[in-house]
Amino acid sequence: MPDLKDHNIIITGAGRGIGAAIARGLAQDGARITVADLSGETAEATAAAIRDAGGQAIAVKVDVTDRAQVRAMIAASVAAHGPLASIFNNAGIVQVKPFLTITEDDWRVMHDVNGLGVLIAMQEVIETFQKQGKGGSIINTASIGGKLGTEPLAHYCASKFGVVALTQAAARTFGRDGIRVNAICPGNVATDMWKKIDEGFRETGLTSRENEAFEKFASTAALGRPSYAEDLVGISRFLASSDSGFVTGQSIVVDGGTIFS
Ligand SMILES: NC(=O)c1ccc[n+]([C@@H]2O[C@H](COP(=O)([O-])OP(=O)(O)OC[C@H]3O[C@@H](n4cnc5c(N)ncnc54)[C@H](O)[C@@H]3O)[C@@H](O)[C@H]2O)c1
Structure with a gap:
């Protein structure tokens, strides 16, 4: 069992779904969780459930597209739980739109949350890790849509290909700071x-x-x-812990064998 006891871990988009499952799972391992979400209410509900089960968690309302809010999220997490060990950039949105009907606004909104939101949090957390001087682990939620473009989800897939690219570029750039960057690609x-x-x-x-x-x-x-949200917990535990200490730049598909990449 990977040792995540008292690791300070931020998970964005953890008010519900995959992020909430990862939050619950890693809290059971003893990690100190910051449940971050656009919805302060669902973030608080996830954090309260973790605390009720004997775990450690705070809730932070954040819009990941807003740098000031992302900075405040990191500061709140460090103030409550000590030096940051990992972040899961999991918040994301989807839109079903046939290829020829995707508008400029559709594209911008999609890339704002799924692309820029991930970039901002990566930048802010990398600077935090560098100041702390002990490295850290970044785990981005991409998708099998980040490996294979499909209709009618082209702009969503494009945003997730972007997440894979950010993961690879940052892994190469910051590896020597002890910062590992990987992505999970759910089905x-x-x-x-x-x-x-x-x-x-x-x-x-x-x-x-x-x-x-x-x-x-x-x-x-x-x-x-x-696939259920809980299917993503094992890979999350692995990527946050030192068990994956020599793994970086990877975008790992966890989809029960839907695509082979
Ligand atoms: N469900 C799937 O089949 C699937 C497959 C592949 C990848 N993913 C990815 O997994 C991640 C989680 O998906 P999910 O299925 O749990 O989705 P979900 O819609 O159930 O949960 C997403 C959460 O992100 C939050 N969020 C949205 N925009 C935000 C913002 N700007 N700032 C902060 N939080 C924001 C929402 O409030 C919500 O709580 C997403 O990145 C998604 O693209 C999901």
Whole structure:
């Protein structure tokens, strides 16, 4: 079992879904969690559930596209839990839009949250790690959409290819500071985000029944079952801990064998 006891770990987008599952899982390992989310309410709910279960967690409301708020998030985390050990840049959005209908605004909003939001947090955390002088681990949530462009999610996929690129570039640049940078690429995970994707498929006439798109994608996984947020906890534990001490620049697919990359 990787030793994450008292590690200070920030997880963005942890009010619900994949981020919340990672927060709960790493809190069980003894990590001190900062649950950060655009929704202060859901962030507080995740943090309170962790504390009720005997873990350590604070909640921070943050918009990851706002540098001042990201700085305040890091400061709050360090003030409450000591030097930062890891961050999961997990906050993200999705939009289902057929390729020819994606507008400039759609593109900008998507890249603002999924691209710029990750870049800002990486920059701020790397500077924090450099000041602390002990390295650290950055884990970005990309997607299998960051390895394979699919319709009708082209601008979402483009933003996740960007996350993979940021991961590789930062890993090369800051490795000698002891900073490791990796990404997780989930498949089709049963969260609120997928409910939105499923709805989008119906709205665009690609499917006609609720959950049809999710079931269709889930059925292509070699392991033959849908993915749940908890499926991302093991890889998160590994990438945050010293067990992955010689792993950097990787974007690891955790999708039950949906794509092979
Ligand atoms: N669900 C999937 O199938 C799937 C697959 C591959 C990758 N992912 C990625 O995993 C991550 C988490 O996805 P999820 O399924 O848990 O989604 P979700 O929609 O259930 O949760 C995303 C969380 O991010 C928060 N968020 C959104 N914009 C934010 C902002 N500007 N600042 C701070 N927080 C913000 C939301 O409030 C929400 O709590 C995302 O980056 C997503 O792209 C999801």
